[in-house]
Amino acid sequence: MPTATELPAAIGGYRILARLGAGGMATVYRALQVGLQREVALKVVAQHLAGDADFGERFLREARAGALVNHVNVVACFDAGRADGQLYMAMELVSGGDLAQLLERKGGTLDEALALNLMRDSAAGLEAIEAAGLIHRDLKPANIFLTERGVAKLADLGLVRFTGDDRVTQPGMVMGTPAYISPEQARGVADVDIRTDIYSLGASLYHLVTGSPPYSGDSPLTTLVKALNEPLPDPRALRPDLSDTVVAIINRAAAKDRAQRYASARQLREDLECALAGSALRHARQATGATPAKGVVPVARRPAEVKPSASRTVAPGGARPIEPIALPTPPPIPAAALRIDPEQLKALTKRILVDKDGLKASLVLAPGASFPRFLLDQILSAANIVHGVVQGAVNEATRPSSIPRRIILARGDPPSPGMTGMDVRGMRVPPLEARVAIRIADDGLTAVALTHMGRRVAKEELEPVLRASQVRYGLDLAAIRRLVDGPPDPQGRLIIARGLPPRPPRPPGFLLGRSTANTTLADLAGSTNLQRVTPGTVLAGWQAGEAGAPGMDVLGRKLPVAPLVELQPDDCVGEGTELGRDRDGNVVLRATRAGLCQRQDDGAVRVVGAIEIDGDLTAANGPIVTDELVVIRGNVAAGASISSSSDVVVLGDLQDAKVISGGSLQVAGVIRAGDQPLTIAGHVSADGTEVRRIMAGSLRISGEVRNCELLATGDITVGRVVGGSLTAGGSVNVDVAGDGDGTTTELWAGHHLNYAQQAELARLADKCRSATRERLLADRQAAAAEIAALEQKQQRIGSSQYAREGVLDEMSTRKRRLDQAHAEIAAEDEQARLALAQQLGVSRTLKGLTDNAKCGVKVKIVAHEGVVCRLADVEPEILDMPRLKYELGTS
Numbered sequence: 001m002p003t004a005t006e007l008p009a010a011i012g013g014y015r016i017l018a019r020l021g022a023g024g025m026a027t028v029y030r031a032l033q034v035g036l037q038r039e040v041a042l043k044v045v046a047q048h049l050a051g052d053a054d055f056g057e058r059f060l061r062e063a064r065a066g067a068l069v070n071h072v073n074v075v076a077c078f079d080a081g082r083a084d085g086q087l088y089m090a091m092e093l094v095s096g097g098d099l100a101q102l103l104e105r106k107g108g109t110l111d112e113a114l115a116l117n118l119m120r121d122s123a124a125g126l127e128a129i130e131a132a133g134l135i136h137r138d139l140k141p142a143n144i145f146l147t148e149r150g151v152a153k154l155a156d157l158g159l160v161r162f163t164g165d166d167r168v169t170q171p172g173m174v175m176g177t178p179a180y181i182s183p184e185q186a187r188g189v190a191d192v193d194i195r196t197d198i199y200s201l202g203a204s205l206y207h208l209v210t211g212s213p214p215y216s217g218d219s220p221l222t223t224l225v226k227a228l229n230e231p232l233p234d235p236r237a238l239r240p241d242l243s244d245t246v247v248a249i250i251n252r253a254a255a256k257d258r259a260q261r262y263a264s265a266r267q268l269r270e271d272l273e274c275a276l277a278g279s280a281l282r283h284a285r286q287a288t289g290a291t292p293a294k295g296v297v298p299v300a301r302r303p304a305e306v307k308p309s310a311s312r313t314v315a316p317g318g319a320r321p322i323e324p325i326a327l328p329t330p331p332p333i334p335a336a337a338l339r340i341d342p343e344q345l346k347a348l349t350k351r352i353l354v355d356k357d358g359l360k361a362s363l364v365l366a367p368g369a370s371f372p373r374f375l376l377d378q379i380l381s382a383a384n385i386v387h388g389v390v391q392g393a394v395n396e397a398t399r400p401s402s403i404p405r406r407i408i409l410a411r412g413d414p415p416s417p418g419m420t421g422m423d424v425r426g427m428r429v430p431p432l433e434a435r436v437a438i439r440i441a442d443d444g445l446t447a448v449a450l451t452h453m454g455r456r457v458a459k460e461e462l463e464p465v466l467r468a469s470q471v472r473y474g475l476d477l478a479a480i481r482r483l484v485d486g487p488p489d490p491q492g493r494l495i496i497a498r499g500l501p502p503r504p505p506r507p508p509g510f511l512l513g514r515s516t517a518n519t520t521l522a523d524l525a526g527s528t529n530l531q532r533v534t535p536g537t538v539l540a541g542w543q544a545g546e547a548g549a550p551g552m553d554v555l556g557r558k559l560p561v562a563p564l565v566e567l568q569p570d571d572c573v574g575e576g577t578e579l580g581r582d583r584d585g586n587v588v589l590r591a592t593r594a595g596l597c598q599r600q601d602d603g604a605v606r607v608v609g610a611i612e613i614d615g616d617l618t619a620a621n622g623p624i625v626t627d628e629l630v631v632i633r634g635n636v637a638a639g640a641s642i643s644s645s646s647d648v649v650v651l652g653d654l655q656d657a658k659v660i661s662g663g664s665l666q667v668a669g670v671i672r673a674g675d676q677p678l679t680i681a682g683h684v685s686a687d688g689t690e691v692r693r694i695m696a697g698s699l700r701i702s703g704e705v706r707n708c709e710l711l712a713t714g715d716i717t718v719g720r721v722v723g724g725s726l727t728a729g730g731s732v733n734v735d736v737a738g739d740g741d742g743t744t745t746e747l748w749a750g751h752h753l754n755y756a757q758q759a760e761l762a763r764l765a766d767k768c769r770s771a772t773r774e775r776l777l778a779d780r781q782a783a784a785a786e787i788a789a790l791e792q793k794q795q796r797i798g799s800s801q802y803a804r805e806g807v808l809d810e811m812s813t814r815k816r817r818l819d820q821a822h823a824e825i826a827a828e829d830e831q832a833r834l835a836l837a838q839q840l841g842v843s844r845t846l847k848g849l850t851d852n853a854k855c856g857v858k859v860k861i862v863a864h865e866g867v868v869c870r871l872a873d874v875e876p877e878i879l880d881m882p883r884l885k886y887e888l889g890t891s
């Protein structure tokens with residue numbers, strides 16, 4: 001083996017010419033690829049790491065990612081492998097240094113024209129990385145290299161990740177360089193996308209024109225805290241002569257909220273090209289009459305040639321001797337290992353506000369502010385918040401928002417007469433001095449009187465407490481008398497009032513499995529929903545709808561009921577079914593194919609092929625990838641993965657599992673907390689959901705939603721929402737919004753998802769329509785073949801009185817219906833494409849402005865203090881007091 005000062009003669013098929021750089025993890029050589037007589041930069045892993053399987057996989061992943069991208073603005077990877085026990089990678093030789101060195105040579109800043117040219121090259125390279133389905137995750141000036149002619153090339157794919165793949169990201173890891181990584185990457189979220197790299201380029205442009213990155217501190221953790229909690233500094237504070245054009249590009253690319261950034265690298269490149277040409281920007285908002293970029297000559301391709309440094313050249317290029325450097329990027333630091341100094345931790349701890357009785361600990365965040373989870377855990381620990389921590393609220397604090405927020409991080413147990421409580425610091429709270437206390441349930445349907453165990457209450461003590469509670473409906477007079485006269489309740493807990501829950505309407509539709517006179521339904525045991533059926537099976541009989549009735553809570557507030565949905569039998573005929581009548585003339589639904597019978601959320605009944613899992617689905621089952629309906633007859637456990645072009649039905653709870661569907665998602669139970677993505681092109685329905693980000697066509701959650709981020713292109717309807725945000729392209733309909741603690745809860749209607757999100761949902765919906773078209777085509781072909789067979793048989797018999805003429809007419813009618821269904825889904829497909837293209841045009845023209853026509857926010861029962869309601873892009877209304885039956889809409 002050669003010593004540290006000696007050069008190896010050759011490695012594999014490469015003859016070593018010179019050492020370019022060395023670090024603790026790798027050495028970079030200038031080498032000659034003998035077979036092709038081509039000079040390359042050869043990165044060779046240090047001997048003590050070459051046998052590490054995990055490091056070797058990471059190293060080869062970088063090589064494979066580099067090989068996927070072939071672009072003039074990305075450093076090319078030619079080869080990788082092992083030779084004589086050494087792990088190596090051969091890359092394009094780039095000899096002009098990097099942008100960090102260029103800044104040093106230029107005195108710390110670049111003129112605008114040069115900076116825009118270099119960023120235009122970088123954005124073009126990022127566009128190629130995005131097209132390959134990759135995310136770089138460590139873009140910064142030191143990872144952007146220059147050729148001798150000054151062409152910028154992106155390099156160092158050591159942290160690269162395939163879009164949607166988080167297998168290489170360990171929970172609790174901080175990835176990238178703190179001064180340049182996006183807020184969501186700093187928080188360690190799993191679903192980063194190309195917008196995290198766009199942020200890094202925006203931060204790099206900021207550095208090039210001002211001389212320093214947007215955020216800096218005396219430690220990596222300090223930098224992270226600033227990046228998460230402080231607004232983007234005005235670049236003009238460091239360089240007043242910057243043009244409006246450059247400032248607009250920086251503000252859009254490095255926006256705190258990724259939804260406000262450029263949706264793709266192409267959009268960033270287009271605006272950089274517009275700036276270089278002196279024309280108006282296409283995507284970023286620019287002040288009217290804004291000044292163009294300084295020193296930019298329209299149509300000028302590139303400024304004067306950039307000369308390489310005479311003192312040192314940074315790998316992966318250059319033939320001159322260089323100073324020792326650390327290559328590749330050091331591994332990410334575990335979050336647990338990042339500790340903040342005591343003084344800084346003390347200052348951060350002051351942000352946790354504990355009320356005077358110690359029963360609530362809250363965090364107030366300024367617009368755009370958030371914290372990484374590992375840092376919040378340290379702050380809570382330093383503040384001695386040990387009891388009643390609300391994990392969902394802690395996760396909510398890791399999400400940025402454009403409005404100020406109050407988040408309840410912990411709740412203690414309140415005391416009662418004769419019983420101590422527990423505050424958020426784990427200290428006992430003395431019992432209440434009063435002999436009786438009345439507590440009303442969150443849904444307002446019950447009121448409970450709490451007393452000393454086994455003791456009665458004096459009438460003069462009970463009456464003022466009862467009046468103060470404002471309970472006025474559903475009083476149980478016998479229970480109230482018992483509080484005074486006895487016998488006392490052994491547990492000191494009596495329900496003294498019950499409200500009347502609303503009776504929901506029963507919509508019209510086909511009742512699966514309900515017996516209908518003189519049909520085979522009488523032979524069916526139970527419901528046919530999600531059961532295997534054969535052609536000709538009578539699936540259901542038609543049932544008329546029934547209106548619901550409103551309710552009343554114990555405070556005397558009316559609980560409204562949804563209006564009755566009007567449906568006709570034709571509206572509920574799905575694929576693989578047809579209408580018919582029994583001998584008594586009743587409308588029934590029959591199966592026309594074999595498969596699984598499914599009632600969909602919109603009331604339609606269809607028969608399709610399906611994949612069924614009897615019992616729970618776990619990660620051990622492996623991922624499910626299919627174009628058919630997926631039915632899980634149990635829970636979906638954490639780590640499971642489902643990808644279907646059709647619907648997904650879960651007959652239990654959905655835990656931290658990944659679900660991507662082109663159809664709908666029906667969950668009989670609750671969508672549990674988790675970080676895995678739920679992306680559903682159609683409708684999502686569930687009993688409740690906890691701490692989850694869900695993106696869908698529309699959502700209906702009958703129960704409670706806490707600390708979630710729900711995004712929909714259509715409407716969102718939930719029973720109760722506390723914390724988090726609901727953003728709908730349509731309307732937001734809620735029964736109860738917020739809570740008595742004033743937890744910030746965002747409701748935003750008429751706000752479209754960004755184009756990238758809409759395109760993702762449109763792609764999934766297109767796969768669903770394609771699968772449906774294929775099934776319809778198969779049905780049409782089968783019907784045409786049956787018609788042809790019947791016609792041939794009729795011709796052979798030669799009788800115009802052929803007994804099967806009625807059957808032939810029926811088959812012809814069925815084929816016409818199939819033709820019509822195929823035409824309708826084709827029209828729906830075209831309409832969806834036009835709508836997406838139109839939205840793209842709107843976003844380009846209006847720079848993200850949205851349409852509020854026919855959209856609104858409606859809270860049926862009460863919107864508590866702290867609820868934020870917004871319609872389209874108008875200023876939000878932050879409620880400072882409870883509002884009954886609140887509505888926000890167009891006038």
